[in-house]
Ligand SMILES: Cc1ncc(COP(=O)(O)O)c(C=O)c1O
């Protein structure tokens with residue numbers, strides 16, 4: 603019988619803290635479609651200030667935040683956006699920019715560190731002389747940290763370089779900053795500096811920050827005005843949304859930097875421990891934030907399905923990416939004891955496998 607659960611599937615699984623629940627219960631609210639819910643307004647104002655942008659807008663999810671941002675920048679029919687071939691927008695958002703927004707994606711290969719080669723980005727920009735056959739490039743999207751690349755951080759210098767390319771060609775730059783605070787902590791830079799070159803950014807409240815719901819998109823006042831209208835079009839205009847925003851304000855007032863740094867340290871500890879096990883391989887140096895991917899090696903006696911089943915029997919939950927690649931995501935509700943318990947479960951499972959196989 604499972605007596606303990608260690609949920610490492612994602613940093614989206616956190617439950618609201620008591621302080622968040624209290625703030626939600628007592629939140630000052632109003633109709634956010636008819637005017638500004640005061641708590642939503644406080645959150646949007648605070649996030650815009652932290653991110654160094656003119657304005658912000660609360661949205662129900664990071665997916666909607668990215669969708670709205672792309673559609674505002676690419677509001678003219680025939681627009682094209684340059685995105686990473688391994689980006690969340692391209693892989694995990696149901697192709698919404700195309701199926702809903704009619705925006706054409708032009709993918710550029712994501713490198714292992716989450717970047718796209720600058721020269722390949724520039725080469726992907728359509729030549730206006732070919733407009734009779736080409737879509738028109740209007741936007742470049744980056745993702746920081748890069749989830750599918752293992753939570754890798756894009757540097758200030760790299761982001762600024764992409765911003766220069768965008769400006770040179772009259773394009774906009776959006777950053778999917780679902781985990782931008784993780785990047786800021788890992789790089790030791792102010793979060794606003796990581797989005798300085800961007801025209802917009804989406805920031806998840808419901809990941810490392812630990813809020814139960816939502817994201818905030820930030821940008822110019824004009825961008826946010828258009829985004830607010832599009833949010834309503836998409837059904838994201840909510841009424842007394844301050845109940846949700848209150849929890850996010852608590853998260854922002856917590857010591858985010860210390861909390862996320864702790865997540866990163868625990869992720870590194872897990873990566874180092876897993877890498878000791880015969881049958882698993884981890885690129886420990888690639889673990890920069892709270893995400894750890896491990897490969898099940900060819901000589902392993904367990905595939906991902908079998909390993910995950912055994913882990914679940916011990917109450918440890920992780921996310922399979924394929925039959926040989928598994929993801930672990932650390933968040934503030936994973937304790938150091940949970941990390942040691944998880945490693946002990948892996949060690950028991952692999953010791954058991956070795957006994958069963960007499961080696
Ligand atoms: C990098 C990245 N961007 C965007 C999202 C979308 O956020 P949501 O799940 O709130 O739609 C996620 C995952 O949640 C993500 O990992």
Ligand SMILES: C[C@@H](O)[C@H](N)C(=O)O
Nearest residue numbers: 611612613614694749
């Ligand atoms: C799976 C993905 O959509 C989600 N953003 C996560 O990282 O858990």
